[in-house]
Amino acid sequence: MTEDDLPDTPATTTCEAVAAVAEASRQWAAVTYSGRARVIHAIANALDTAAEDLIATAQEETNLPEGRLVGELKRTTFQLRLFADVVADGTFLDARIDRPDATWPMGAPRPDLRRMLMPIGPVLVFAASNFPFAFSVAGGDTAAALAAGNAVLVKAHSGHPRLSNATAAVVRAAGRAAGAPENLLRVIHETENGVTALQDPRIRAASFTGSIRGGRALFDIANARPEPIPFYGELGSVNPAFVAPTAASRHASEIVDGFLGSITGSRGQLCTKPGLLLVPAESSMLAMLRDADLPNPTPMLNDRIQKGFEADLAALATHSGVSTLLKGANSTDTSPGTTLLHTTLDKVLASPEALITEVFGPAALIVTYSDPAEVPELARTLAGQLTATIIAESDAASDITLAQDLLPILTEKAGRLLWNQWPTGVSVTYAQQHGGPYPATTAPTTTSVGTASITRFLRPVAFQNFPSTFLPDALNDGNPLSIPQHIDG
Template identity: 60%
Template structure:
């Protein structure tokens, strides 16, 4: 059942409010997910790959139905949404390729060895990764396809063999419902166990699902307060479970004196394009830029043409953005470097603020606050020797960037940033997160709640798997991936040597 709000062009009220999932409905979804867990896990990896391919094909076929709904609910442009949908279906198929390869299982076989040199015989041990069980995924607002109903968390959990309860985001409820219909229909047509995927709505239903003992992990993309509240729920259960939350990040950029001298206009243009991309609503938006005081780069930023105002995703994000921007502008350590005609309007024009390295060191927490929208802070430093000390003041980050030259002595800065961030960039921009094998989209808290994981790329599957070792079992009772004949043909580590 749905209720329809008053239509106002360009406003979030264009979205239809969806009735929250009832306790009875939630119990049905949880029971179905629990029932689906074993048969879904029992499918061969190549069989699960077919499920992912079927979902990807169905989403591609439904693009003309999905994109207009996404436009209406999120204010995002058609081109951006179609590109994001392409990314979404690509990552589903990429996980399918990962499953067919089988290396993700990390299968290991140690044959019994009576002469094992540790001083005691080694038993026959065989280890492999297996699905955790049902997971609850909390969708994000800023990527209505790639981090929502059929996004990366859903794709990686299903690839692992874990049923998914998807908690829809209130910013695009109708798109979530429509996407879920496409996903469930595709899964059913391909023969997936009933209960493999379900959509739930409402804050209470999401929290209740996370508390339920049938749920074995949670994943989230959103704000620090919201993610921390859910992390605390997951951690305080009688049976604590892993919670993979992506929360917030400032994504600082450090420009050396040599780079500022060599490429001031290029860096200025690249930075403006990056911090205003998607109206500044990317989790990897560079929020702080460190530049040499008095350099041409400061003037280039001051005199650059900022892009026109662009609408934010919804009224809640708009009001939150305006509140943080006003707090930053009210700080006596901050001045306006460049600003559009109406920075607090809806839509807001971009803003560049200016402070000094000394002021940043004096008040790092306030000046490093994430401002989710088209605002960034430029920090003028007097000497490059200040940069390592400033870098140490940052909390955990998704990314950190250095713009320099090959002759710059930045080894110490790199070491600090590698401790602070999940991805460190050289002469590039943090926006744009490639879905690929070596990607790391994560970082120390508060960037995420699990610094050892990634939510983008094929390694994201590892979040929803756990290792199991089998000792002394006869061949016919072992998982196929651990049998001597290796019927799945998966790569394995056998007696310490790679095979396949």
């Protein structure tokens, strides 16, 4: 697959694509914030207009059903528009003005200092397979990088190369028509070309959504550069969910339904799928899960993901402490459907690294516990997570105790904590946090979903003692852009 397939993008080498994006990035950074917002809105509109063709192509390449793709494209264009509105608002610039202060108590006069966030430079985005729209060519990372004022080079995922080119063509044409630089976005294919681009000194930041192994390899390459750059990798997560005793006894059936919906949605091919469920041994939940009636499985995204699911599931299912609780309809040994495994808390505590592991697909390990007081010990063994979920009754002493014990531990481990909701379905909002300590991400101080994700692609610059005519408008006296300015703190 090369860019030759895309009339809108000439055949090219990776080096030339990087050069084009670097040039476009300088031009894009100089566009006004309102102009930037206008272009991003135009891109969103064009994607919506092209929906029919794009979705048809996505169906040909990914096995995803039309309804899911329609919803995903809607999420994608909403995300672009939300980020465009954030750009126009100006809060994201974190503009700060310290006026001169001869009496500043540091021991020396304070100069005139003005600081704001500026575009970091050309961004390389490694697209994900599981969201061919929302985490791919025009997905969250691209939206954040564009909003921040950077041009983007996308390394397309091999799972949907034609859709990647088609999406890029729509983005480029809409951008061009709205006045954006010609190469605001470019697409390259093949891992090897992605690595070449990642090592190019003109690339100033990179992002990735995918496996721990792939993401770690790219993270290492980014850090081994003569000039290392920020690498925002969103890798793996088990997303543990803890069901407290009273919740289990009061709402067993509802919890089972919610959980099964969460692990089977999108066939479990979500980074926030809850792969570990802690339930009281004495509750009826285990039996309900064993007897659950699961829908016929739809095909997975592609063969590679299907094979990975089978291998990872087999490794976990054949562990000596694990038994198979439920095989979904139409499951065969060589092609498993939805699968629930079972073990006990003491066995997990004996082998946490082997048993607390991500299986990407519709599977989960159910862990029964006898003593709630031992559950926090499992939480302490967790690696970094995107999410952790507590299912509990806030009026029941047993549940309150467990939640109070778990909360400080889970706060250290996960980027998002949930109470009586399931972690799949990551809303794009101002307060969203999609991140966490390694291996959930390679950058625990950041998020890859929500408006705060824009900050990843900005860097602060301070201007000391500058005459008004040479200052960026965002930092000028009189606030010509009418944006929030933090003056003297």
